[in-house]
Amino acid sequence: MRAAVLEKFGAPLTVRHLADPVALGGEAVVEVLATCVLPYAAEVFGGGRNYPLEPPVVPGLGGVGRIVDIGPDATRLRPGDLVWCDATVRSRDDALTPDIALQGWSSRGEGGARLARHLHDGSFAERMRVPTENLYPLPAAAGDDPARWAGMAVHAVPYGGLLAGGLTAGETLLVSGATGNFGSSAVAVGLAMGAGRVVVPGRNRAALDLLTDRFGTRVRPVRLTGEQDVDHAAMIAAADGPVDLVIDLLPPSAPGTAVRAAAMTVREYGRVVLMGGVGMLGGEDLALPYPWLMRNSVTVRGQWMFPRTANVGLIALLTAGLLDLAPERVRSFPLDAANDAVRHAAAHGGPFQRTALLPSPTAQTAFEIPS
Structure with missing residues (x-):
């Protein structure tokens, strides 16, 4: 697969080939249709925010995708399902105070750093490996405009x-x-x-x-x-x-x-x-x-991030039309233009301005990307 890689802080992203991810127990592999590029991504990649990313790393904070492969412990999700990928990864061995990492973005404490090393790469790639519990079914409408629905990364916070x-x-x-x-x-x-x-x-x-x-x-x-x-x-x-x-x-x-x-x-x-x-x-x-x-x-x-149930509630608000994505101004970029997307996001961080990266070749051919 191809991915945009942060080789070191302060360097541009490099688009190159990586091995396809393989799902382990309790995980899935997802084809990434669209991911939101946050306005402060340039500050993170430049090192200005001191985020505990460990380059080389594929950055990116969740997104909209289709399941390619999923483990046998999944009982409802299937390959081909359209899903939201929540980047908020929690350790499974402490129900009261789980360690947390934001896959491909940040982490909290030593436990979070260990999670981040295991689920190291994020969504600036054609495919990514995701914990099964971080996948949430999306309505068909999200497949019609995944770049717009990728704005869930902002609204969920x-x-x-x-x-x-x-x-x-x-x-x-x-x-x-x-x-x-x-x-x-x-x-x-x-x-x-x-x-x-x-x-x-x-x-x-x-x-x-x-x-x-x-x-x-x-x-x-x-x-x-x-x-x-x-x-x-x-x-x-x-x-x-x-x-x-x-x-x-x-x-x-x-x-x-x-x-x-x-x-x-x-x-x-x-x-x-x-x-x-x-x-x-x-x-x-x-x-x-x-x-x-x-x-x-x-x-x-x-409050740092949100509970898992928030993903379900937010999808319900969007599906019902109570939260309307239509007025948002979305600019999409193909994977090869990842650095352009980061620059655009930094310059367009005002109300309801979204920048989306469309890593999957399927997404890039199915949806028009402004030049």
């Missing part, structure tokens, strides 16, 4: 955070980082889950206008000034009532003060979910006031 925060229909949600790639997804997913209104703070007026144009009056935009007290008051005013849940998806470059201003809009007994990257590369910590947390009985929860 905030969906996991909103599940962790217990968002219920009619509640008011505030999305910190709403004008970014993951943040704008949180707005769409929150509304699909039934949020009554969503407060969307940001500095980019065009991005704020895009959100309000797409979703209407349930979205309440706030133009941030950088002054914590001013921004805090503006977000509370925009909510026009209590904020039930705050989810933060700001990148590592954002200041802790921005997260704090958003988090402290939450009501008494409210919830805050932290999924962004603030502080990952050094700099100011979040530093929420102890008395405020205690006296207001606020729940603060960190």
Whole structure:
């Protein structure tokens, strides 16, 4: 098979031939039809994010594919089935606190690193080896446009955070980082889950206008000034009532003060979910006031990725049309143009902008790829 390989950090991806993967017990081999290229992929491949990848490695974070081969312990999935491949791999020998790796992308701790060495390569390849439990059946519509459905890699993250925060229909949600790639997804997913209104703070007026144009009056935009007290008051005013849940998806470059201003809009007994990257590369910590947390009985929860069941719920939202992928702007690239795809993703990381890589020759011939 052919694959795009990261030979070393800071080097371009090299498209070359590798041996076809072979499924072991509890695994499957999948033909990769489409995979999402995240906007910060260039930072990962350049070494700027200090991700614990071990080159040479085939990167790539899950995707849409068809099963080529699957082990005998699978009782429902069959070769030829169209599936979503979740990159969140968990160890099988600890049900309470499993080690986690993001196949072809990242890992957590020494146990996660061991998982990453076993399932080393990701989805920037014609085929990849995947744990059986990481495969989820997709509707036929996903086969008609796998590049668009590959955007599940983005939507699954905030969906996991909103599940962790217990968002219920009619509640008011505030999305910190709403004008970014993951943040704008949180707005769409929150509304699909039934949020009554969503407060969307940001500095980019065009991005704020895009959100309000797409979703209407349930979205309440706030133009941030950088002054914590001013921004805090503006977000509370925009909510026009209590904020039930705050989810933060700001990148590592954002200041802790921005997260704090958003988090402290939450009501008494409210919830805050932290999924962004603030502080990952050094700099100011979040530093929420102890008395405020205690006296207001606020729940603060960190959430990395999402539980397995989130994949099922997200596919259900998409299949029902509650979460609509049609308005998303998708640009697809063949495997040979993997470096072009990475550059395009870096330059097009705004709301509902997706970059897809189509590694399989089947996908490249079946779907038109803009030049």
